[in-house]
Amino acid sequence: MRMSKLFVRTLREAPAEAEIASHRLLIRAGYVRKLMAGVYTWLPLGFRMLRKIEAIIRKEMEATGAQEIRMPIILPAEPWKITGRWQAYGEQMFKLKDRAGRELGLGPTQEEVVTPLVAGEFTSYRDLPVNLFQVEWKYRDELRPRFGLLRAREFLMKDAYSFDRHAQGMAASYDVMVEAYRRMFDRCGLDYLVVEADPGTIGGDVNHEFMARAEVGEDLYVYCDKGDYTADVEAASLRPPDAIPQTELEPLREIATPGRPGIQDVADLLDRPPSDMLKCMLYDAGGHPVAVLIEGDREVNETKLARVLWPEPVRMFTDQDFAAHGLVKGYVGPQGLPEDVTVIADHSVRGGKNWITGANKVDNHVTGANVGRDFRADRWEDLSQVGEGDPCPRCGGTLHIGRSIVVGHTYQLGTRYSKPLKATFVDEDGTEQPYQMGCYGIGLTRIVAAAAEQFNDEGGLRWPKAIAPFDVVVVPTNMDQPAVVEAAERLYADMAGIGLDAVIDDRDATAGVKFADADLIGYPLQIVVGKRGIEAGTVDLKVRSTGSRSQVPLEDAARAIAELFASVP
Numbered sequence: 001m002r003m004s005k006l007f008v009r010t011l012r013e014a015p016a017e018a019e020i021a022s023h024r025l026l027i028r029a030g031y032v033r034k035l036m037a038g039v040y041t042w043l044p045l046g047f048r049m050l051r052k053i054e055a056i057i058r059k060e061m062e063a064t065g066a067q068e069i070r071m072p073i074i075l076p077a078e079p080w081k082i083t084g085r086w087q088a089y090g091e092q093m094f095k096l097k098d099r100a101g102r103e104l105g106l107g108p109t110q111e112e113v114v115t116p117l118v119a120g121e122f123t124s125y126r127d128l129p130v131n132l133f134q135v136e137w138k139y140r141d142e143l144r145p146r147f148g149l150l151r152a153r154e155f156l157m158k159d160a161y162s163f164d165r166h167a168q169g170m171a172a173s174y175d176v177m178v179e180a181y182r183r184m185f186d187r188c189g190l191d192y193l194v195v196e197a198d199p200g201t202i203g204g205d206v207n208h209e210f211m212a213r214a215e216v217g218e219d220l221y222v223y224c225d226k227g228d229y230t231a232d233v234e235a236a237s238l239r240p241p242d243a244i245p246q247t248e249l250e251p252l253r254e255i256a257t258p259g260r261p262g263i264q265d266v267a268d269l270l271d272r273p274p275s276d277m278l279k280c281m282l283y284d285a286g287g288h289p290v291a292v293l294i295e296g297d298r299e300v301n302e303t304k305l306a307r308v309l310w311p312e313p314v315r316m317f318t319d320q321d322f323a324a325h326g327l328v329k330g331y332v333g334p335q336g337l338p339e340d341v342t343v344i345a346d347h348s349v350r351g352g353k354n355w356i357t358g359a360n361k362v363d364n365h366v367t368g369a370n371v372g373r374d375f376r377a378d379r380w381e382d383l384s385q386v387g388e389g390d391p392c393p394r395c396g397g398t399l400h401i402g403r404s405i406v407v408g409h410t411y412q413l414g415t416r417y418s419k420p421l422k423a424t425f426v427d428e429d430g431t432e433q434p435y436q437m438g439c440y441g442i443g444l445t446r447i448v449a450a451a452a453e454q455f456n457d458e459g460g461l462r463w464p465k466a467i468a469p470f471d472v473v474v475v476p477t478n479m480d481q482p483a484v485v486e487a488a489e490r491l492y493a494d495m496a497g498i499g500l501d502a503v504i505d506d507r508d509a510t511a512g513v514k515f516a517d518a519d520l521i522g523y524p525l526q527i528v529v530g531k532r533g534i535e536a537g538t539v540d541l542k543v544r545s546t547g548s549r550s551q552v553p554l555e556d557a558a559r560a561i562a563e564l565f566a567s568v569p
């Protein structure tokens with residue numbers, strides 16, 4: 001490829017809205033251009049990179065025996081309504097109507113397509129297992145698209161779906177995929193970790209996220225300082241208290257707390273720590289009132305709550321809800337809650353603690369509230385947001401928070417989709433059984449963003465060679481010197497012979513501009529052909545990732561370049 005012809009114009013400045021390195025650099029270096037919020041055109045450099053990542057993923061998928069298909073992006077609503085995801089996705093899913101008024105959606109993932117597909121073809125236990133995958137664009141109507149490719153509304157994914165006879169088979173298929181994922185991310189050169197995760201709107205039980213470490217990442221994970229536990233912060237569990245301390249129960253007493261609806265306000269007034277306060281949060285779960293009890297210095301993890309109340313949609317109480325149930329916002333306590341309110345208590349509320357909580361009256365609280373005597377707990381659940389410094393659920397060590405970009409997610413779905421969609425096969429004993437499914441996603445466009453976050457410096461991008469759009473750039477520094485141009489052209493032609501994808505920067509630009517662009521675009525290896533070098537019979541090589549420079553004889557340059565490239569990360 002000739003730089004003079006390559007469809008790219010690098011930019012000195014990134015748009016003001018680009019807040020993070022990957023967004024800034026992918027725009028500046030000419031990999032993508034924005035069409036509208038969260039939707040990008042992929043220019044030749046970016047698209048070549050996507051294709052390279054795709055090739056790595058395809059090869060590893062095919063090595064496991066998975067077969068590639070291609071499913072439609074535009075989908076009928078009906079199966080989504082049957083699985084409950086039409087409602088669960090809500091406005092996150094792009095929804096439209098055709099001219100006949102039929103409801104359609106743009107696919108964010110394809111379980112509702114692939115499950116009936118397999119049920120229509122592979123109807124016997126003898127056909128199983130089977131794993132089908134595709135690489136296709138996906139859609140999600142993000143409320144606030146930002147961070148370039150990270151929170152985009154259109155993104156490229158590889159999604160795979162395994163179908164097995166029984167749970168052990170599903171687990172085996174799952175393990176094969178997890179290992180394949182490790183190889184894919186290793187080959188892409190990413191710094192990543194595998195963590196236990198929350199199933200979100202996909203559902204199912206066992207699932208893992210593949211997280212690329214990144215300071216700007218929006219996906220938080222916790223890790224134990226003893227190294228025995230990592231989990232997505234939404235999925236991280238807290239160890240229930242080992243022993244419940246038995247304190248002497250104080251009588252329930254009402255106290256005036258005028259104008260102090262907040263936890264901290266009341267704690268300050270009574271000179272008690274916020275952990276002595278009992279938070280009573282109210283939610284609506286599909287039209288049914290739910291009170292969540294949690295220690296005053298802890299936060300409710302609404303993802304965990306949604307999982308506990310699945311499939312009911314959960315939202316916080318509005319002012320109207322408080323009024324409709326005769327409850328006083330800011331002063332709600334669990335004692336004397338109406339019978340129709342389901343009380344779900346976090347494990348932090350166990351035991352007699354003489355809680356301070358709302359008195360269900362404006363400007364009043366109670367002290368000495370105790371579970372069992374003064375209020376009931378209908379269910380005990382782990383609902384607490386896990387944070388820095390919390391104890392590890394495995395060993396009791398200390399948990400810390402890390403930031404990452406999720407680039408892959410694997411799920412054991414079981415019969416979450418096959419049952420509602422009545423997707424069954426005939427088993428050996430003649431009975432109809434629902435398929436045991438797994439699903440496996442990888443975000444290709446997110447891999448590009450994550451790699452850009454992990455591999456950059458003040459000069460620009462410095463890709464691992466496995467995913468870089470080109471392997472080398474040949475930079476003739478003096479276009480007015482025929483000997484320089486001739487030597488550069490010869491080297492450029494030689495690159496194909498040693499199997500390297502090369503660009504020659506044949507633009508009539510200064511050496512400074514060419515060097516800056518080579519650094520910005522991030523070609524793994526730069527071959528610099530200059531006037532002085534030609535006179536001395538040498539060319540200069542620079543490895544972008546390490547910055548290391550060397551000089552090789554022009555004579556035998558191609559062989560030396562091949563050798564050096566083999567050692568480039």
Ligand SMILES: [Zn+2]
Nearest residue numbers: 224392395397
């Ligand atoms: Zn631990």
